[in-house]
Amino acid sequence: MHIEMTNISKLFGTNQVLFDANFELQDGEIHALMGENGAGKSTLMKILTGVHQKNSGKILIDGKEVTYKHPIEAEKNGIVFVYQELSSALDMSVEENLFLGREITKKFSVVDKKAMCATTNEVLNRLGLEINPNETLGNLSIGQQQLVEIAKALLVNTKVIILDEPTSALTDKEVDKLFSVVRLLKSQGVSFIYISHRMEEIFELCDRVSVLRDGRYIGTKKISDTNKDDLIKMMIGRDLGNMFQKEIIPIGKPVLEVKNLTKHGLFKNISFTVHSGEVLGFAGLMGAGRTEIMKTVFGSFKADNGEIILDGKRINTKHYCPGDAKNAGIGYIPEDRKEEGLMIEKSIKGNIGITNYDLITSNGFIIDKNKENDLSKKAIKELSIKCTGINHLADNLSGGNQQKVVFAKWLYTNPKVLILDEPTRGVDVGAKQEIYSLITKLVKNGAAVIMVSSDLPEVLGMSDRIMVIHEGTIGGVINKDVATQKNIMTLATGGTINE
Amino acid sequence: MNKLKNKSNVIQEYGSQIALVFLLLLLSIISPEFRTIQNILSLLRQSSVNGLIAFGMTVVILTGGIDLSVGSSLALTALLGAGMLKGGVPAPLAILIVLIAGIVLGFLNGVMVVNGKIQPFIATLVSMTAFRGIAMIFSDGRPISRLGDSKLLLFLGQGQFLGIPVPIWIMIILFLIFRFFLQNTVIGRDTYATGSNYKAAALAGISIAKVKYLVYAVSGFTAAFAGLILVSRLGSAQPTLGSGYELDAIAAVAVGGTSMNGGRGKILGTLTGVIIIASLNNGMNIIGISSYYQQVVKAIVILLAVLSDSNR
Numbered sequence: 001m002h003i004e005m006t007n008i009s010k011l012f013g014t015n016q017v018l019f020d021a022n023f024e025l026q027d028g029e030i031h032a033l034m035g036e037n038g039a040g041k042s043t044l045m046k047i048l049t050g051v052h053q054k055n056s057g058k059i060l061i062d063g064k065e066v067t068y069k070h071p072i073e074a075e076k077n078g079i080v081f082v083y084q085e086l087s088s089a090l091d092m093s094v095e096e097n098l099f100l101g102r103e104i105t106k107k108f109s110v111v112d113k114k115a116m117c118a119t120t121n122e123v124l125n126r127l128g129l130e131i132n133p134n135e136t137l138g139n140l141s142i143g144q145q146q147l148v149e150i151a152k153a154l155l156v157n158t159k160v161i162i163l164d165e166p167t168s169a170l171t172d173k174e175v176d177k178l179f180s181v182v183r184l185l186k187s188q189g190v191s192f193i194y195i196s197h198r199m200e201e202i203f204e205l206c207d208r209v210s211v212l213r214d215g216r217y218i219g220t221k222k223i224s225d226t227n228k229d230d231l232i233k234m235m236i237g238r239d240l241g242n243m244f245q246k247e248i249i250p251i252g253k254p255v256l257e258v259k260n261l262t263k264h265g266l267f268k269n270i271s272f273t274v275h276s277g278e279v280l281g282f283a284g285l286m287g288a289g290r291t292e293i294m295k296t297v298f299g300s301f302k303a304d305n306g307e308i309i310l311d312g313k314r315i316n317t318k319h320y321c322p323g324d325a326k327n328a329g330i331g332y333i334p335e336d337r338k339e340e341g342l343m344i345e346k347s348i349k350g351n352i353g354i355t356n357y358d359l360i361t362s363n364g365f366i367i368d369k370n371k372e373n374d375l376s377k378k379a380i381k382e383l384s385i386k387c388t389g390i391n392h393l394a395d396n397l398s399g400g401n402q403q404k405v406v407f408a409k410w411l412y413t414n415p416k417v418l419i420l421d422e423p424t425r426g427v428d429v430g431a432k433q434e435i436y437s438l439i440t441k442l443v444k445n446g447a448a449v450i451m452v453s454s455d456l457p458e459v460l461g462m463s464d465r466i467m468v469i470h471e472g473t474i475g476g477v478i479n480k481d482v483a484t485q486k487n488i489m490t491l492a493t494g495g496t497i498n499e
Numbered sequence: 500m501n502k503l504k505n506k507s508n509v510i511q512e513y514g515s516q517i518a519l520v521f522l523l524l525l526l527s528i529i530s531p532e533f534r535t536i537q538n539i540l541s542l543l544r545q546s547s548v549n550g551l552i553a554f555g556m557t558v559v560i561l562t563g564g565i566d567l568s569v570g571s572s573l574a575l576t577a578l579l580g581a582g583m584l585k586g587g588v589p590a591p592l593a594i595l596i597v598l599i600a601g602i603v604l605g606f607l608n609g610v611m612v613v614n615g616k617i618q619p620f621i622a623t624l625v626s627m628t629a630f631r632g633i634a635m636i637f638s639d640g641r642p643i644s645r646l647g648d649s650k651l652l653l654f655l656g657q658g659q660f661l662g663i664p665v666p667i668w669i670m671i672i673l674f675l676i677f678r679f680f681l682q683n684t685v686i687g688r689d690t691y692a693t694g695s696n697y698k699a700a701a702l703a704g705i706s707i708a709k710v711k712y713l714v715y716a717v718s719g720f721t722a723a724f725a726g727l728i729l730v731s732r733l734g735s736a737q738p739t740l741g742s743g744y745e746l747d748a749i750a751a752v753a754v755g756g757t758s759m760n761g762g763r764g765k766i767l768g769t770l771t772g773v774i775i776i777a778s779l780n781n782g783m784n785i786i787g788i789s790s791y792y793q794q795v796v797k798a799i800v801i802l803l804a805v806l807s808d809s810n811r
Contacts, residue, residue, distance in 0.1 A: 357688075
């Protein structure tokens with residue numbers, strides 16, 4: 001299937017998000033679509049599949065002009081969008097999900113379970129997946145759920161599959177599996193449009209890449225004719241320079257000490273110290289227990305055993321809760337900003353307010369609207385949050401700007417320790433760099449930062465020391481000067497390194 | 500373009516208030532009896548019981564919960580109060596005890612929701628049934644009347660101040676207090692945050708448990724307060740008092756534009772919803788529409804209100 005989109009423009013109200021954008025997909029290729037958050041990638045694809053309607057421009061499919069009014073229409077014509085947030089019924093089985101809304105029926109609308117299970121098996125086999133059709137979808141890993149979603153696309157005669165950030169929640173192993181499925185389908189004549197921020201994946205998987213910036217089409221290149229720096233330049237319109245801007249800051253006194261922290265079934269005997277001016281990285285595989293450790297340090301989970309000592313004072317962990325942690329000077333930025341970091345339907349102002357009552361009230365109780373507005377204005381300015389003002393809804397911000405709002409929630413509480421859990425996940429390169437410079441500013445001002453991250457270049461670029469967690473225990477601690485991706489991965493997978 | 504947008508925002512923001520104005524105009528045009536000050540005051544006085552209950556219901560719903568037990572709490576606390584008055588307990592003390600009892604009953608709902616981790620619908624369904632049953636046991640199924648002639652008690656339901664019935668004053672004062680707390684205080688923010696995203700709220704250091712104890716206790720308090728007004732007006736209390744009131748209150752909250760998922764809504768909306776429903780009842784009675792049709796009309800109004808609310 002050959003798709004050609006030319007001069008596509010789109011306005012949401014008065015807000016123009018696409019300006020004469022172009023995109024071309026050839027038969028049987030894997031075509032990467034790149035750009036910062038808010039560049040218009042998803043919108044362009046939603047126009048292609050009929051979720052949104054274009055204001056002007058032309059879409060040609062195999063030479064014929066088409067305008068789909070609804071995703072179902074696009075799906076019938078062989079174009080399927082697999083969304084970033086999976087839209088599946090987690091309580092239903094794999095087979096039920098595959099056939100949701102298009103069940104095979106016998107007489108009187110009785111579903112033909114046998115036929116559907118058979119087809120499900122067939123499709124799963126075609127993808128080389130060993131998944132039981134009767135398994136409840138929610139019991140599968142995120143990676144498997146993603147593959148089921150792709151299998152769903154194969155039920156109809158699909159020629160083009162659009163994947164939007166498909167690997168953002170997958171483990172390395174699951175990514176490999178996904179890629180092999182994508183390659184297999186390509187060999188069977190299916191084309192892919194692959195939206196992703198991850199350079200490594202683009203270079204590993206794709207044939208060509210198109211770049212959008214601020215709603216405009218920048219260009220298309222063959223993967224073999226381009227490189228990472230080139231693409232970044234296309235995406236942000238300038239050279240990136242030094243990504244991490246790590247500065248040498250003298251390490252101060254210990255701020256937070258954790259001793260033998262244990263929570264049965266999740267992690268055990270975790271001990272570490274983080275100092276003022278230090279970034280302590282936490283690396284490890286997904287599910288190694290890093291988030292759980294941090295949530296325990298923050299009082300969101302209860303420890304079974306162990307001590308938490310802040311500024312030399314032992315915290316009573318018996319009735320310890322996030323409110324106590326906050327009052328003691330610990331901040332926590334969770335890994336899933338939409339689930340846990342933000343009130344998505346509230347404004348920037350509303351989100352920043354709830355951690356900063358000290359700053360927006362006159363007596364700790366009655367809110368001073370002027371102070372509240374000023375605080376949010378200050379945050380928008382200092383963190384250069386792209387928005388229409390303090391009343392901009394969090395939901396309508398790009399990922400990077402949402403993350404900046406979450407940072408703003410904690411920045412002004414002047415935390416002694418700030419825990420960051422995957423601080424740049426789903427954030428574009430430009431905003432990433434700004435977040436790194438925020439982290440540097442924090443430690444410069446004497447804060448201690450704990451950074452949990454699965455992004456190894458980020459861990460290596462930002463940390464002073466790196467703790468590697470393996471299956472709920474400390475796999476090892478590596479100093480910045482000797483840390484490499486290889487020795488981190490060795491420790492993360494249970495190996496040992498000889499120094 | 501921008502102006503147009505502002506206009507539609509205003510309609511969204513004050514949709515229920517605009518609807519109320521239209522309703523009042525319509526009823527006033529149709530019926531000369533409706534538009535008398537006397538009638539408007541009696542309409543507002545009648546609405547005060549539902550108003551108080553709906554205020555408490557609003558804060559519970561804002562946290563993403565629901566309180567089905569308000570009608571039963573009202574009956575139980577009203578009987579308690581009537582029993583005390585009949586037994587010779589001085590009215591101020593009896594009133595105080597009734598209000599505290601309301602808080603305690605509400606708090607029990609909070610305990611079930613927070614500590615028992617029972618869904619609010621089920622938890623308050625349990626207490627709704629239990630409180631009603633206890634009210635029956637306590638009164639042996641019979642009304643308690645002849646409560647003495649305490650001036651304070653009579654004043655609550657039947658008194659006037661500056662020519663306006665006291666129940667209306669109570670409703671206005673509570674409205675202002677609720678509005679102040681919801682809009683201008685930390686507790687208000689915590690309430691909205693809990694309903695908006697309880698995970699984010701908890702990780703922001705807010706004690707979700709405290710917020711929930713508080714809102715259910717408040718709901719119990721307003722139910723008990725509403726019960727006092729009823730007892731004062733009726734001069735008696737009976738165990739079936741207040742049955743079905745939870746639904747009237749929920750309807751008023753919904754008409755007022757508060758999201759049943761929590762996190763969004765205003766106490767002004769609830770007050771408007773209360774008056775819309777009361778005006779409908781009153782207006783249709785005056786015009787002489789049969790009570791069978793009244794229910795259908797009310798249902799249509801609630802449906803329209805909820806449909807027109809983009810926040811739903």
